[in-house]
Amino acid sequence: MLITTLLFIATALAEIIGCYLPWLWLRQQGSPWLLIPAAASLALFAWLLTLHPAASGRIYAAYGGVYVVCALGWLWAVDGEPLQPTDWIGAGLALAGMGVIASGWR
Template identity: 40%
Template sequence: MSYLQPLALFVLAGLCEIGGGYLMWQWLKADRPGWTGLLGALLLVVYGWVATWQPTSFGKTYAVYGGVFVLMSVGWAWYFDGFRPDRFDVLGGAIMLLGLGVILFWPRS
């Protein structure tokens, strides 16, 4: 159960950052209304706050989150933008997932 809380926080932070960035992108690049950009900016602020809920240090949290961000970004692009990951995207994601597991969960002495 102790593994689920940090993972859930990384996913929540990812949704806030990617969702916020996506809404800002839509506002600035796809001519969406101003409230879209405002909501995106608010989500980006919430992302910064959610990231502080992790029990690990800043550096470790952001190192792991960087990998989570890449994986979630590919999934976001697939779902929302019709991007179809190829085998190299999947392989890269699997390698990143392995690395995240080592950084976050490997037993330390």
């Protein structure tokens, strides 16, 4: 379970970085050289997806919950935005939903 969680976090960070760097280039007049690590990060993201336990909607839905939490962490750590109570509540709901989906009740 710990390895899967760490894999979800690494996948989310690779996706966020791969999208953030082109945003810096397009919106913040960053260097076009940012597109090289962005492409590498998105390639890493795609590769990391192949390491997940299964390529199923359930796995991707569970990953989505981790992505939400990582995106909020990015908002706080990189963008310098303080998290609002609604951010914490939404993250908790996303993780709770992820837990229900990942449990695979039948």
